[in-house]
Amino acid sequence: MARVNGHLNRRDVLKGLGLGALGLGLGGKCFGPAAGYAAPGSPWVKKNGLFKPAPARPAKVCLVRGDDRREIVYQALKKIEDEVLTSIGDKKILIKPNFVVTTRQLAATHVDAIRGILDFLAPHHKKQIIVGESTISRQGTFHGFENYGYMPLEQEYNVKLIDLNAQSWQYRYVFGQGHRPTPIRIISTFLDPDLYIISAAKMKTHDRVVTTLSLKNILLGSPLNDGKTNDKRLMHSMYNFSRESVLNYNMFHLAQEIYPDLGVIDGFEAMEGNGPTGGTPVDTRLAMASLDPLALDTLATKLMGFDPSRIMYLAGMAEAGMGQGDLSKIEVLGAPPEQCQFHFKAHRKLIEPYGLTS
Numbered sequence: 330m331a332r333v334n335g336h337l338n339r340r341d342v343l344k345g346l347g348l349g350a351l352g353l354g355l356g357g358k359c360f361g362p363a364a365g366y367a368a369p370g371s372p373w374v375k376k377n378g379l380f381k382p383a384p385a386r387p388a389k390v391c392l393v394r395g396d397d398r399r400e401i402v403y404q405a406l407k408k409i410e411d412e413v414l415t416s417i418g419d420k421k422i423l424i425k426p427n428f429v430v431t432t433r434q435l436a437a438t439h440v441d442a443i444r445g446i447l448d449f450l451a452p453h454h455k456k457q458i459i460v461g462e463s464t465i466s467r468q469g470t471f472h473g474f475e476n477y478g479y480m481p482l483e484q485e486y487n488v489k490l491i492d493l494n495a496q497s498w499q500y501r502y503v504f505g506q507g508h509r510p511t512p513i514r515i516i517s518t519f520l521d522p523d524l525y526i527i528s529a530a531k532m533k534t535h536d537r538v539v540t541t542l543s544l545k546n547i548l549l550g551s552p553l554n555d556g557k558t559n560d561k562r563l564m565h566s567m568y569n570f571s572r573e574s575v576l577n578y579n580m581f582h583l584a585q586e587i588y589p590d591l592g593v594i595d596g597f598e599a600m601e602g603n604g605p606t607g608g609t610p611v612d613t614r615l616a617m618a619s620l621d622p623l624a625l626d627t628l629a630t631k632l633m634g635f636d637p638s639r640i641m642y643l644a645g646m647a648e649a650g651m652g653q654g655d656l657s658k659i660e661v662l663g664a665p666p667e668q669c670q671f672h673f674k675a676h677r678k679l680i681e682p683y684g685l686t687s
Contacts, residue, residue, distance in 0.1 A: 388624035388653035392632075392663045393616045398597040401616035402445025406593070408662045412620055413591060414453055420525040422450065423459045423518065425493075425589075427531045427546045429605050431466040431473035435598065436606045438529050440478045442595035445616070446529060447486045458486065463493035463516060463550050465559055470494060493518055498553045501586070503579040505566050513563045514553040519587045528589035528622060532596035532613065532629060534604035536676045537565065537574050539640050539683060540633060541605050542626040543592030548580045551587050577641035584646060592622035594629055601633075601673035608676075615669055623652025624659045631656060634672035639683065 389412075391405040406413060424446055426438035443460060450458065460482060464470045470492035474480055482488045498514040505511030518524065530546040538545070552560040566575040596615035600608035615632070619625035623646050630637040637643045637654065647654020675685045 385621075385623075385647070385650055385653040385655070385658070387658045387660060388619060388621035389660045389662055390617060390619040390621070390625050390628050392628070392661050392666065392669060394614050394664045394669055395616075396614065398439060398595070398616070399441040399445040399448070401597070401614070402442050402593060402595065402618075403448045405616045405618040405663065406446065406449040409618065409620065410449075413449075416590060416620055417454065417525050420523055421456060421459070422454060422525045422527060423461055424527045424529050425547060425550055426460065426462055426479075426529045427541075427550075428462045428464040428466070428470065428473035428477070431464055431468050431470075431476055433606060434477060435600055435608070435610055436531070436533070436604075437473065437477055438531050438595050439597065440482070442593070442597070442616070443479070443482065443529055444485075446527065446593060447482070447488065451486060455487070458488050459491055460488055461491040461493045461518065463552075463554060465554055465561055467556070469556070493550070494554050494556070501583065503563055503566075503582060504575050505563055508566075508575070511563055511566075514555075514560045515551050515583075515587070516553055519547065519551040525591070526589045527591045527593060529593050529595065532594050532599035532615070532633070534601050534608055534633070534673055534676055536604065536678060537576050538580075538642055539635055539675060539679055540626070540630045542594055542629050543589055543622045544584065544626050544642070544646070545580065547589045548583050548587060551583065574641075577645065580642045581645045581649070584651060588651070589622045591618070591620055592625040593618045594625065596629070599633075599671075599673070601675075603676050609674075611671060611673060613669075613671060615664075621652045623647060623654055627654050627656065628659055628661065628666070632666060632669050632671060634670070635675070635685075 391408040393401040393405045395401040428437045430436055462470045464473050474490050493516050497517045499517050500512045501515045502510045503513050528543040528546045530543040533541050535541040549561055554561055564576055564579045594617040596613045599611040599613045601611045602608040617625055617629055627637045627643055653659055
């Protein structure tokens with residue numbers, strides 16, 4: 330299991346938690362890479378194979394407000410520079426933006442947010458950095474790279490743009506129709522233990538789970554869309570609009586193995602209302618970053634005006650010890666949160682199920 334200066338990487342701990350528990354739940358037998366992850370006496374796993382959540386440590390979340398998107402993303406990362414560089418070590422880096430569609434800039438991570446991340450990394454990381462996405466759009470990922478102005482990045486930095494939908498894949502299982510186990514193709518890149526994953530997310534509302542931020546960007550980015558079949562749809566099972574949407578559980582399930590190492594949120598111009606594609610802009614002028622993506626998304630959800638404890642995938646991950654979900658244990662570096670508080674409109678189809686105001 331990879332270590333950074335003697336400390337386990339969060340994604341490796343979560344993988345040990347999930348796969349080790351799976352092995353124990355199958356009569357103590359582990360299969361393939363699960364073997365050895367849950368060491369004897371591991372505090373993460375009980376003898377009966379259930380999770381034993383360790384108390385999540387206090388987390389740092391950087392919050393910067395300003396008039397230059399690229400600069401505030403850079404400044405957010407500078408506030409935790411030493412911790413970030415230590416956590417990267419000598420790993421390869423993937424920066425994963427959010428192009429849920431390839432034709433509407435408001436729905437996508439802006440290229441200047443990526444430039445802010447690359448400005449931060451360039452003096453310290455000399456290996457080529459991958460910027461990769463796996464859009465659901467029929468036009469393909471490179472259509473988004475072109476439309477959103479990403480193509481020049483390869484000349485400006487030591488960067489390679491890739492379509493993650495063109496990479497190899499592996500089967501995993503999620504809950505599908507009738508709550509039956511359903512095989513789903515997961516892009517192998519997201520399962521690579523030697524890859525440092527940076528989730529470069531957009532601050533948006535969502536039509537199934539209220540908010541979509543750094544965690545969902547990775548978890549919904551990992552299933553394959555090969556242009557013929559879009560396995561991301563299997564994460565939703567039925568497209569129902571309720572707090573009990575199976576999407577919440579499927580994200581929780583995959584997060585035991587697939588998890589960003591660093592979360593960055595592009596909130597310079599956010600989206601409210603009928604997100605993740607049809608909403609309207611909010612002039613928030615925020616950038617956020619954290620090595621605890623759950624803490625990051627918890628605070629961002631609060632700043633958007635929603636109660637993170639009522640959003641099932643966030644609450645479930647917090648309860649399982651996958652990160653810090655207690656706002657009182659999140660240290661905010663930078664702008665005071667009370668000066669960055671908004672009241673986003675929710676997606677119209679979630680107002681009644683979640684008891685929200687329009």
